[in-house]
Amino acid sequence: MNAAIEIQHLYKTYSRGQWFGGGHETPVLKDVSLVLPANRVLGLVGESGCGKSTLCKVLLGIEKPTSGTVLVENQNVAKISKTQFKNLRRVMQVVYQDPYSSLDPRMTVRQLLSEPLDIHGLYPQKTARTKFLKELLSAVGLAPNYLERYPHEFSGGQRQRISIARALTLDPKILIADEPVSALDVSVQAQILNLLRDISRARKLAMLFVTHDFAVARFLCDDIAVMYQGRIVEKAPAQELFTHPLHPYTRMLLAAVPQVGKKMRGASTPAAACGPNTEGACSFASRCPQAGSACRQTQLQEITPQHWCACSHLPEGENK
Amino acid sequence: MVVSPVLQVCDLQVSFMMQKRAYPVLRELSYNLLPGRILAVVGESGSGKTVHALSLLGLLPPAAHVSRGKILYRDTDLLTMPRARLRDVRGSKISMIFQDPSASLNPVLTVGEQLIETLRAHKPMSKQQAREEAVRLLEKVGIADAPARLSAYPFEFSGGMCQRVMIAMALALSPDILIADEPTTALDVTIQAQILHLIRELQQKEKMAVIFITHNLALASEIADEVLVLYGGLCMEQAPAKDLFEDPHHPYTKGLLASLVSMDRRVERLPAIAGQPPMAGEITKGCPFASRCPQAQEKCRQQLPPLTQQGIRMVRCFEEKTL
Ligand SMILES: Nc1ncnc2c1ncn2[C@@H]1O[C@H](COP(=O)(O)OP(=O)(O)OP(=O)(O)O)[C@@H](O)[C@H]1O
Numbered sequence: 109m110n111a112a113i114e115i116q117h118l119y120k121t122y123s124r125g126q127w128f129g130g131g132h133e134t135p136v137l138k139d140v141s142l143v144l145p146a147n148r149v150l151g152l153v154g155e156s157g158c159g160k161s162t163l164c165k166v167l168l169g170i171e172k173p174t175s176g177t178v179l180v181e182n183q184n185v186a187k188i189s190k191t192q193f194k195n196l197r198r199v200m201q202v203v204y205q206d207p208y209s210s211l212d213p214r215m216t217v218r219q220l221l222s223e224p225l226d227i228h229g230l231y232p233q234k235t236a237r238t239k240f241l242k243e244l245l246s247a248v249g250l251a252p253n254y255l256e257r258y259p260h261e262f263s264g265g266q267r268q269r270i271s272i273a274r275a276l277t278l279d280p281k282i283l284i285a286d287e288p289v290s291a292l293d294v295s296v297q298a299q300i301l302n303l304l305r306d307i308s309r310a311r312k313l314a315m316l317f318v319t320h321d322f323a324v325a326r327f328l329c330d331d332i333a334v335m336y337q338g339r340i341v342e343k344a345p346a347q348e349l350f351t352h353p354l355h356p357y358t359r360m361l362l363a364a365v366p367q368v369g370k371k372m373r374g375a376s377t378p379a380a381a382c383g384p385n386t387e388g389a390c391s392f393a394s395r396c397p398q399a400g401s402a403c404r405q406t407q408l409q410e411i412t413p414q415h416w417c418a419c420s421h422l423p424e425g426e427n428k
Numbered sequence: 429m430v431v432s433p434v435l436q437v438c439d440l441q442v443s444f445m446m447q448k449r450a451y452p453v454l455r456e457l458s459y460n461l462l463p464g465r466i467l468a469v470v471g472e473s474g475s476g477k478t479v480h481a482l483s484l485l486g487l488l489p490p491a492a493h494v495s496r497g498k499i500l501y502r503d504t505d506l507l508t509m510p511r512a513r514l515r516d517v518r519g520s521k522i523s524m525i526f527q528d529p530s531a532s533l534n535p536v537l538t539v540g541e542q543l544i545e546t547l548r549a550h551k552p553m554s555k556q557q558a559r560e561e562a563v564r565l566l567e568k569v570g571i572a573d574a575p576a577r578l579s580a581y582p583f584e585f586s587g588g589m590c591q592r593v594m595i596a597m598a599l600a601l602s603p604d605i606l607i608a609d610e611p612t613t614a615l616d617v618t619i620q621a622q623i624l625h626l627i628r629e630l631q632q633k634e635k636m637a638v639i640f641i642t643h644n645l646a647l648a649s650e651i652a653d654e655v656l657v658l659y660g661g662l663c664m665e666q667a668p669a670k671d672l673f674e675d676p677h678h679p680y681t682k683g684l685l686a687s688l689v690s691m692d693r694r695v696e697r698l699p700a701i702a703g704q705p706p707m708a709g710e711i712t713k714g715c716p717f718a719s720r721c722p723q724a725q726e727k728c729r730q731q732l733p734p735l736t737q738q739g740i741r742m743v744r745c746f747e748e749k750t751l
């Protein structure tokens with residue numbers, strides 16, 4: 109299988125300089141290894157603050173990894189020249205969660221979509237460019253005559269379509285989508301998800317799709333990786349993950365998904381971790397219904413073909 | 429026993445000035461909120477949910493103003509209340525969790541400083557007491573390693589963590605009314621459940637009333653007593669949560685429920701309501717949903733249907749309930 113992105117033993121620690129009062133280190137990503145195959149959609153699911161956006165930032169070269177390697181289209185992101193990096197950014201584009209702050213309010217849709225084209229010197233001729241931009245707008249389901257409008261004239265869903273159009277201007281091979289539909293209401297969300305699916309198929313995109321919504325992940329993703337406090341704790345093909353969730357955290361997440369018609373039960377999910385964890389222990393141990401707080405199983409193991417899990421407390425019948 | 433409402437909204441209208449003309453973005457909104465009840469406000473992006481919440485607190489942006497109506501908090505009109513009193517009410521009696529947490533946290537103060545300041549501004553306590561309370565609050569919203577995290581700045585928190593700090597601040601003073609604008613969009617479901625329990629607890633123990641703004645229908649169904657559906661600045665349907673979800677009457681509510689992404693099976697395509705919502709400032713003569721409504725008739729495009737009582741619910745549609 110051809111890898112669009114390959115992440116090997118990635119660590120990321122944010123450190124605060126001395127001048128901010130005593131150097132302080134926050135380890136965020138811990139030994140993350142993941143492969144995003146070409147032409148597939150990989151879902152990254154995990155709790156707030158676990159490091160999903162940080163991972164995206166490292167992939168996009170916005171943050172430097174502390175150690176480990178990131179290969180995008182087989183090139184080591186940390187070791188390439190500025191020009192090579194510029195080319196990589198052409199291959200790899202991003203859509204952010206917030207359709208409000210990610211578009212410059214002073215620019216018209218035409219200017220927003222033209223910016224990446226200008227940087228790369230594409231479609232310099234005006235009529236050809238206009239034709240291209242109009243096609244792009246129709247591809248994301250917007251009327252071509254919206255080109256001269258400003259972002260604030262659009263609703264959240266429409267703005268998110270503009271962000272997607274912008275990400276597609278350079279005909280990328282890889283799309284990083286950091287919670288692109290979380291801020292949208294259900295009917296708009298459904299439209300955008302359908303759009304992302306159509307586009308990823310039509311353009312043979314590899315997509316890393318960050319979300320905390322399992323239903324959305326199930327619809328869109330081929331494979332799913334579950335992250336907890338900076339570690340991948342489970343990964344599997346989507347169908348397999350939903351039918352046989354193994355890690356206690358994954359199972360807890362699946363059980364807590366709100367559903368129409370289901371009234372809130374009593375406090376069922378154990379509260380998020382409060383104290384610091386035992387050194388070397390699994391970071392989920394303090395919330396885990398199965399393990400003791402000193403459980404040390406943190407290495408991913410292949411339990412069944414292609415289904416990896418970093419836990420030895422598997423549900424009945426799933427033990428190897 | 430008759431319980432009187434903590435909040436009464438009567439015929440509220442909010443308008444934006446655009447190119448020197450006033451455009452209403454919220455019209456004819458009326459409801460009563462009883463103590464200890466949770467009202468969910470759901471609706472499409474741009475339907476006026478946030479504008480509605482901001483108007484309750486007198487926090488509308490400069491381009492907007494309340495152009496009609498009353499907002500009564502325990503029988504006093506918030507709209508005519510002197511600024512200083514309003515600020516006081518806003519601080520301690522009515523709290524709000526804003527949709528955009530990064531905009532409402534001060535970037536140059538640490539999370540701890542902000543929490544402690546809020547607490548001390550409204551409650552007599554020492555620095556040390558406020559500090560302990562702040563730690564307790566952060567733990568309640570599931571922030572690990574809370575004592576150490578007090579000295580972090582907002583940019584060092586993830587989106588969801590900032591959102592939780594906002595929640596902690598809003599709940600710190602046990603308000604009478606909590607207005608929560610999309611409070612859990614950035615949170616995973618386990619933390620979301622924890623936050624909902626926290627809100628529930630205050631609602632039950634302290635009789636806190638809650639206006640819960642969300643686009644997550646499943647969430648609204650789990651937490652709310654009553655649901656109000658907004659579309660194009662108008663209330664389309666209002667009903668007890670159970671009735672609304674089991675048997676939606678308005679075509680828009682039906683469309684919303686049909687667009688829910690299912691967890692149980694994988695589908696090839698998601699059903700979505702066709703078409704686009706009205707653009708900002710676009711006011712149609714008839715029902716704003718008419719252009720997307722599968723049941724629309726000529727009449728719907730000509731004339732705005734009134735909000736009428738249908739049993740225990742209010743519905744804005746000419747079509748009597750269809751099956
Ligand atoms: N610039 C920074 N300096 C220090 N710590 C940071 C910085 N940015 C993020 N962090 C920390 O890194 C951790 C992961 O943050 P990140 O934004 O990657 O989370 P996330 O998984 O995207 O969460 P969310 O779902 O809430 O967006 C958090 O504990 C956060 O406090």
Ligand SMILES: Nc1ncnc2c1ncn2[C@@H]1O[C@H](COP(=O)(O)OP(=O)(O)OP(=O)(O)O)[C@@H](O)[C@H]1O
Pocket residue numbers: 260262264293444453471472473474475476477478479480489491527643707708709
């Ligand atoms: N500063 C502004 N200037 C002009 N129009 C505005 C402004 N802020 C909001 N509006 C318009 O007011 C209407 C209601 O917006 P509001 O923010 O209340 O929507 P919402 O229901 O909260 O949507 P979302 O789910 O996206 O948060 C929209 O049509 C919006 O375009």
Ligand SMILES: [Mg+2]
Pocket residue numbers: 160161162586587
């Ligand atoms: Mg994030």
Ligand SMILES: [Mg+2]
Pocket residue numbers: 477478479527609
């Ligand atoms: Mg809003």
